[in-house]
Amino acid sequence: MVTIVGCKQLSGKTAAKEAIPAGDTVMSCTANLPSRFAVNASTDSIVANGNSSREGMVKIPGGEFLMGAADKEGRPDEYPQHAVHVDGFWMDATEVTNAMFMKFVKATGYITTAERAPDWEELKKQLPSGTPRPADSLLVAASLVFTPPAKPIQLNDVSQWWQWVKGASWKHPQGPGSSIKGKENSPVVQVSWDDAMAYAKWAGKRLPTEAEWEWAARSGLTNQPYTWGNESVDKGQPKANIWQGHFPDRNTKGDGYDRVAPVKSFAANSYGLYDMAGNVWEWCADWYRPDYYNQAGSKKLINPAGPAASYDPEEPTVPKRVVRGGSFLCHASYCASYRVSARMKTSPDTGLEHTGFRCVKN
């Protein structure tokens, strides 16, 4: 595979410059992905559909909680726990499905990030002058597809299981030969943060803040590691669509699914929210910084909306938005991100086969 860099990797316009102590660096399952060229989608032309109903949403009460990991299982960016208040809001009970996203696309004609071939004339305006023009073969509409290796591998390089596939998009999640026929009730994937924002605008909703997301996932429980409480994910009935077996070469599908599962395939949490653990990562509104929780100090945060700018020490020039909840690729050996406090980060112009979203409303 040819390696190139995404436009944001080169421009780094919104990435903060501050250094973060090396000990706070967070290894991730989605950083240093096989590089890509993507263009930002614009939501300017999207008009809200005027539907003010709360169909498919559940009411999340306001309240206070300790955000971050209560146990020692967290990655460094989950500490310290700090007091947060969030006002009440409404949240989609499920991840946005292919059927829901299809309605949006039919109504607006929206073209997702992954479906847009980068226009060099536009792209070069965002790049340092003198950046050479990449080959035409690289300036194509494409997205990242999970491509498991045939045998066990070292887990230090995600490009061993993520492949930049021409023609992969929300309608073809694994590339041109795949489709979403019969998967209308599965979460839409291969959508960038920009795409999620466009959908939310049309639906008269918004993306949750990271604090709202964690508060909703905790579903009224105090200091529990999972959205269902504290029972191990492997005990009892399957609780979430994650990875069983040996990651990433062998999936024994103990939960019934090797890739996405239809929404509501597993029990809801006590707020009535499905798939707050596993299935697909969910975009949040916030920028990502691994040290954001340190900035809170002892002061209680009221409806925090995240840091003013992003900074990821693993890829300092690439802006990142927060994703939450983990996905069908999560396995305890590698990335137990079905834990309720687990944080991850992805560049907003990136689509992935394991990333989708849900919306909230005031």
Ligand SMILES: [Ca+2]
């Ligand atoms: Ca699974």
